Amino acid sequence: MSDQTKGAEPPVQLWTRDGFMGVFSVVTRSTYAPDYLSVEGPHAPRRAVLDRLIPDDxxxxxxxxxxxxxxxxxxxxxxxxxxxxxxxxxxxxxxxxxxxxxxxxxxxxxxxxxxxxxxxxxxxxxxxxxxxxxxxxxxxxxxxxxxxxxxxxxxxxxxxxxxxxxxxxxxxxxxxxxxxxxxxxxxxxxxxxxxxxxxxxxxxxxxxxxxxxxxxxxxxxNKIQLLTYSPDGGPPSQFLSSSTGDVLLFNLSSRISNRPPIHVNADFDEVICYVRGPGVWGGCSEPGTLTWVPKGVIHHGPPENVPETYQAWLLETRATLRWTPQAIAASQLMETGEYGPHPSELHRS
Ligand SMILES: [Fe+2]
CATH class of the missing domain: 2.60.120.10 (Jelly Rolls)
Known part of the structure; x- marks a missing residue:
């Protein structure tokens, strides 16, 4: 699953408070941390395509x-x-x-x-x-x-x-x-x-x-400029915030950067909307693909440096989200490497 585990250097794992703004810890691991075999319970990463979430209205x-x-x-x-x-x-x-x-x-x-x-x-x-x-x-x-x-x-x-x-x-x-x-x-x-x-x-x-x-x-x-730290990228910067700082929005479209680190976001749930290509963002190719990584769930995320370009945005929230039964029924469990469907979804009838 991981190219990073095949590299010369062991994968780095980052743990951060307050998004990327607070205290942090960096360790290396011998395994690809985002891998999981199965999961039960509500605090599990999910993905959904908006076109298939048929709203009542x-x-x-x-x-x-x-x-x-x-x-x-x-x-x-x-x-x-x-x-x-x-x-x-x-x-x-x-x-x-x-x-x-x-x-x-x-x-x-x-x-x-x-x-x-x-x-x-x-x-x-x-x-x-x-x-x-x-x-x-x-x-x-x-x-x-x-x-x-x-x-x-x-x-x-x-x-x-x-x-x-x-x-x-x-x-x-x-x-x-x-x-x-x-x-x-x-x-x-x-x-x-x-x-x-x-x-x-x-x-x-x-x-x-x-x-x-x-x-x-x-x-x-597409009118919101992308901020990147040359040449490695670094974290994105928000363009919108709530007065308490518990809701942040970012333009997360393709940009010049290295792949994000394997990461535990201690304080924020991350919701990303892959809006459209032409480029593919990891496991996301359908316009309007919504991905959710709840806080404290280890994840990697696809590379953002996609030459064909794509548009996406990120909602970070200190709120702990819970998907509704209707949304769960129209969504899939997600693997947190490339943000595609989790392999266990392939075995679902
Ligand atoms: Fe993250």
Whole structure:
């Protein structure tokens, strides 16, 4: 399984706190540490292709996105695949949301204006901003990250990684949304118990923008510059962070670097979305492949230096994620070398 075990030097194993920011330990081993024969229990690495995670809102316009993973901290992942516009409005009263558009074009109408997002866009909808969205074509697929702690762009320097003036777009008021008629407004809370108001009007019917600041924005993954330490690469740098630092997002697309070390991330679960090629990233070749390595599970990860290039992003969270039964049923156990299906999956009938 491992090229590294065949090399002249024994594989190095790294253990780190606070991602790559805290104390660490490095040892060598005689074996390829990521190998495992089988696993029972919820804290096991998994992979899923978003196209095969059929969300409830694909066939039922009245449904909310389908939850992929939850956590005690309230960090959640959902998948959405609407074919029809939302016939209701949602306001998440306990979490900020990032909607990553894996495929299709999506028009968002919000409390602070409208914005149209395309493939590769991250759309940020902070806590208590009401919204609804609609696919502009026949279909769409998005991955939604929910964070109780406020999210903000946090590149390592104010300019450089993100050209804010050029590439960050904000929601705009207009064209006019009519006052409309009776509309359902769903308030989402961390406990998953939704509260539904029936409003006499469309809550997203706005007049004009008066403030300078607009809290809803979009940014495309391919506009986020990659940071690498020449010539060996080093760890990636986040472009977005929560105020408590327990949710971090990184551009993890192909870059000039050596392969990551065999590694135990003591404090963060790692969720990577392989967005698309043309290049293949280790065991991931299908657009919209989601991989999850829970904290404390030893892993290697495929080489990132792929000349054909690919796009991917990484969510690191201090939350301990638990996949839902629906997501487990649509996913596979993952080996943590190249992030392909675990060999035991081949024996499943
Ligand atoms: Fe890692």
């Amino acid at each position: 694909r066939d039922s316009a009245d449904a909310l996105p389908t939850t992929v993973a939850t956590s005690r901290l309230g960090v959640k992942l959902h998948v959405s695949g609407r074919r029809k516009p939302m016939p209701f409005v949602v306001r998440n009263v306990e979490a900020d949301e990032i909607h990553f558009i894996q495929s299709g074009s999506v028009k968002f109408e919000t409390d602070v204006g409208c914005i149209t997002a395309d493939e590769g866009d991250f759309v940020c909808i902070p806590r208590s901003i009401a919204y609804r969205y609609a696919p502009l074509g026949d279909t769409m697929r998005s991955l939604i990250v929910e964070s109780p702690s406020a999210l903000k762009l946090a590149p390592p320097a104010p300019t450089g990684m993100i050209n804010v003036a050029r590439d960050l777009e904000y929601a705009k008021v207009g064209p006019d949304i009519p006052a409309g008629s009776q509309t359902k407004l769903v308030l989402k809370a961390i406990d998953g118990e939704n509260t539904v108001f029936t409003m006499p009007h469309d809550p997203l019917s706005l007049g004009m923008q008066l403030s300078e600041s607009v809290p809803v924005w979009k940014l495309n993954l």
